[in-house]
Amino acid sequence: MLFCILIGMLILSAFFSGSETGLMTLNRYRMKHLAQTGHGGATRAAAMLETPDKLIGLILLGNNLVNIIASSLATVIGIRLYGDFGVVVSTIALTIVVLIFSEVTPKTLSALYPERIAYPAAYIYKPLLRVFWPLVYLFNSAGRGVLWLLRVSPDDAASHSLSSEELRTVVTEAGAMIPRRHQQMLLSILDMENAAIEDIMVPRNEIVGIDISKPWPEILEQLVHNQHTRLPLYDGSIDEIRGIVHMRRMLALVSNNELDKEHLLSLARDPYFIPENTPLNQQLLNFQNQKRRIGFVVDEYGDIQGLATLEDILEEIVGEFTTDPLTRVKNVAMDGENSYLVDGTVAIRSLNRALGWRLPVDGPRTVNGLITEQTETIPEPGTRLKIGKYVFEIVETGANLVQTVRVRPPRRKRRSRAVDTDDG
Incomplete structure (x- = not known):
């Protein structure tokens, strides 16, 4: 018992x-x-x-x-x-x-x-x-x-709320419970608080717009052959921005041959300006609250540094809207089996995202800035340097910057032959 x-x-x-x-x-x-x-x-x-x-x-x-x-x-x-x-x-x-x-x-x-x-x-x-x-x-x-x-x-006692880094760990270790592409999207959303609008903007020298100081035939020719939905209007210089015009609002006037400079300016919407250090997650909310899709990035002196769109921020979350890596970022071209010709103004963040590279992003934001920071001068063509595991060879310099550079990334290990159907 x-x-x-x-x-x-x-x-x-x-x-x-x-x-x-x-x-x-x-x-x-x-x-x-x-x-x-x-x-x-x-x-x-x-x-x-x-x-x-x-x-x-x-x-x-x-x-x-x-x-x-x-x-x-x-x-x-x-x-x-x-x-x-x-x-x-x-x-x-x-x-x-x-x-x-x-x-x-x-x-x-x-x-x-x-x-x-x-x-x-x-x-x-x-x-x-x-x-x-x-x-x-x-x-x-x-x-x-x-x-x-x-x-x-x-x-x-500490609550059970998670910090962003802890949440990142949860998403990363979720394994098969969350599809890999969804994991990447969730991690991209968490990364947005660490990135500013200037990291994704189109640089000032690459902004495509209409210079209303030019003769009307040239303006009309540019409008007809334009490939963008929205175009900035400026007077002589991009710093003299006059507004943003939507191409759809001009179609009827162009077809009826009724469009002129006055009509063009009347159709333009006032420009929207974004401080260059605005975090991406905050700017996404700002675009939503202001009912805007495009804005001009300005520095502390009010000078225009670039242009950012809602689509640029969305691409940070869902990825690029193209499947060919070389078309995801402008001014980058293959130059051999494991070599790329890159324009000095290309953003490092864009290279990393498009080509899967791991160049440092905690300092300069462009390839030119990265090279000049390492060399502390504007190197001569033919100069070679190694940053991490990436070999850079200066191809062309001019206008006080590195214009073209040849980059050789580290060779990736060969993987077993398999078809990745993640992108559908």
Whole structure:
């Protein structure tokens, strides 16, 4: 009879130990999701984990109670079987049994499969907490008193909210639960707070617009052969910006031969300016709030540095809208099997995104800036330098900058032949 009671106490001890580990190692976000879908065990577990001190108090009360009873029973059994020496035998035997069957095994099992243990246990703990609430309250109050003497407040405990870096780790380690392309999109959204609008803008010298100071036939010719939906209007210089005109608004006037400079300026919308250090995530909201799709990036002196569009920001999230890497960034061309001719004004971020390179982005933003920072001068054509694992050879310089450079990236390891259908 005593053996049966002892075995029952050991089973209860295993239950308390295992369920404690299971409840404390539950994925809180999955548990909340299941609770919202009406899962009974998850609902009860979430409710109890909102006040973990009560749950821990109940578990410790039950676990210590059954362990003490088991110890007393083992001692009685040992004395009956072996006399006074039975105390030593029962202590050693009970310690081994408790460690193996009531601690290590159930806790390991619960750590591996927390939901299978925790949710059924929640059904048991809910009524137990009501029955033993007076004792739990007494012990918790005593514990809080000790914490107060140590100047520790339970209210100061860290919440379960995740920082952006922790969330990045969760997305990265999600594995097959999140498709690889969706992972890349989520990580790109997190990266947006670390990038400014100047990282994605079209440089000033590459802005395509209409110079209204030119003769009307030249302006009309440019309008007819233009490939852009929206065009900036400026007077002599891009710094004298007059507005943005949508090509669709001019189609009828052009077809009826009724368009002139006055009509063109009247159709233009006032320009929208963006400070160069604006984070991408903030500018995405600004575009939405201002009902804009295009803006001019200005520095602290108000000088136009480039042009940014809503599409540029969206490409940071979903990737480029083309499948050929060499068409994703302008002024880059293949020059041999593992060599590229790159314009000095090309943004490093664009190269990394389009070609999968890992050039440093924490300093200069263009290839010219990266090279001149490394050499601390404008190198002569033919000069070679190595930045990380990338070899740069200066091809052409002029106008106080590196105009063209040949880049040789490190050779990639050969992979097994397989078809990547991720892009559909």
